[in-house]
Amino acid sequence: MASKNEKAMKRFFLTTAILLSSVLASYADSLPSAVRDTVIRAGEKTIMIKDGEDDFEVIIQESMPSGDTIRNEKIFRGVYRNGRSIEQRFRNTLINRPNRDKEMPVWGTYGFGSFEWGELKVDDSHSDIGRSHSYRVSIQIFGDIYRLNKYLVLTYALGWDADIYRITDSKTLKNIDGVTTVVDVPGRAECTLTAAYLKAMPALAFNGVGSNLTVYIAPVLRAKVYSAATTDGPDDRLEKLRRVKLNTFSVEARAGINYRNAGIFFTYSLTPLFRSGKGPKLHPYTIGLSLSL
Template sequence: MEIKKISIACNKSDIFSVTMKNTLLKHNPMKTTPNLQKSAFLAVLIMLSGLSVSAQSKGSGNLTKQDRTVEPFTEIEAGSAFVVKLSQGEPQQLSISADDNYINNIETTVENNRLVITSSGIKNPSAMNIYIKVPNITLIDLQGAARLDSDGVLKGASLTIEASGASKTYLELDVMELKSEISGASKVVLLGTAQAHKTEVSGASSLDALKLSSQAVDAEISGAAKAKIYAVSEINADLSGAGSLIYFDNDEIRKLNKPGNYTLNFQNPETPGEADMEGVISSTESGDSTLINIGDVSVQVIEGNPTKVTVGGNELVVDEDGNVKFNRKRKDRFDGHWGGFDMGINGYLNSDNKFDMPQGYDFLDLRMEKSINVALNFWEQNFNLIGNQFGLTTGLGFEWNNYRFDNNIKIDRDDELGIVGMELDEDGVGYFKSKLVVNYLNLPLLLEYQTNRFSKKNSFHIGGGLLTGLRIGAHTKMVYDDGSKQKDKDRDSKGFDLNPFKFSLMARIGWGKINLYGNYSLNTLFKDGHGPELYPFAVGITLAGW
């Protein structure tokens, strides 16, 4: 093993001294045939997921309120289906409102100045409301199906917003510096003022900041994301994929939806009044619409009206308050279980079907509970084979594999050695997160059997097949604190030597509305000879199916 001392320059010209351990890689041929142990491992994980779901109870319907005392904090992290009401003031207060048989299942702990709100063993609660009053807030991290609304204006020097999953955020702000990272299918609405705003909007998420006045905005919009922005002086925008930007320019609403880098300069009002924006907002809400048709899939988005997603005869309606109504038309043909929104965990196994990393690759050890797998399977096509109970399902979907590393490391690629790890250790710097994110466009071939085609609640289904994925993106992300919270996101021109395709065994099983899934890759994560022999897997549950 050869040890080299190197320096890495970060975004703010801080120089970190790091030690990089480069290990010559073994040449392992790509595996393409699963063995019995791999199949058994996948089956056990699916069974355990099923036991966890069936063990949950239901809310009593008797709401109770509980005041809690915790250590001081300036950051908030919440997931699940919590509804958070946040206000600014003194003294610090924290209250929980939930079913009396669930309230003790809600945990509120403070770790490294961050209030973390979690739950366990909860199903069908009547309410999970969190009321927070805090003197100062610097970071909001919202995940899952959580919702957070501000009660009054939140003031401060800087604020970071992280929204993912299907979360919803509504904030009124008065800050100097604002950072927002919006992904998944989340929705963020911002009002007030922010002198400088840097935002990343990706996936199928949306940002509505037309009523947030900023001097300058830097925006990175990708995937099928949508952003509405108001800037007094300048917008620097980077659009990719099907991302779109709506902005205000001298009494007119304009829209960009072509990929590219844009620099936009304005002479907009410093603090536009309600009269200035009234016509603009109403014009946008009544006139800005999008209609997309792909086969039997129709997506209709009209500002001010509910969003409608139609797949064949099925319709998913989402109103402006986030309420979802699913209208399913009874069909006389086979209907499989591919389309929907999946969430679970992902990881990888070595050539011996174990979690241990090969020698010299300990830096790839994962923090499994934070390694999240997300899939948006937006199109499904079914073919009946036998009696409307056995058929073939295919379609298309996007998948995000988040590999959260257990150690404070950063991975990189060496032209001779392939994938290498860099251990980060700098006095006065706190490291919070380091991960590799890999994105795929997936095409399934799924054979499925179901016992009762026409029942939503009393039907068992099981299926298996091949899932082919085309890698469409990859990046690393590191979060650290050197006096202020920083994020470094790096992309590699050669994709970190990841394989461009992923061929996975796929299994889906469920009863009624519950659907569990598991995927196991037949080929390695990294290219042959450029990294360790690791086989990706993912297991989880379908949160919303169609």
């Protein structure tokens, strides 16, 4: 009986020794790859280099303390293999930038577009221009210029504005003695004043690192490239006035709030719509919505 127990114990210890040696051998094989991994810390950034058999990977993270916790934000990942490279840069959401998955690559700091629509009005409630059914349509590209700190970012936008003003109550625009004037039209008529602008907008945005919410203020510099007033008269005859005395250059003040890829904005023109002494003294303003594509 004792001999049987001794044989069973020997088998148990032998089996345990074989399994333990296999585990130790596997651990020893994994040691060289662990030794090849490198971690470099520079300020709040951590650079990790993982060296594999066929490639190596570089990951850069930034530590962001918040109270008693520290959150790591991945800002770069690169995989290099056989002379080829795959790089991903993770940037922060700025003016109307889509909220992309953090694991998806966002290339560069430009090339993101947005579409905007806003109701267009003027600061004179008695004006026949822009009293109702007037609007602005815009398309633009935008991006980052420079992040000043964890909360403030300099950004830019370049694009086009199309302003459409409705002139109702059977009135139209005519040039009288070199001055664009609103005049009555016999019968029923509708007049539309259209102006197209090329615009540039440098902005200061409040956008925390990793945040989807952005608040910004900006001057908008605009240059008129086209303008015309079209009148649909009572006899279905179209009349077009091309020499509308609008200001060629104008400056607007703009403020807006964006969350992810949608936002609202307000603009007010510091420059009158018409040239001085060449038309009604009107300052347009817009309240609108924006959507990033």
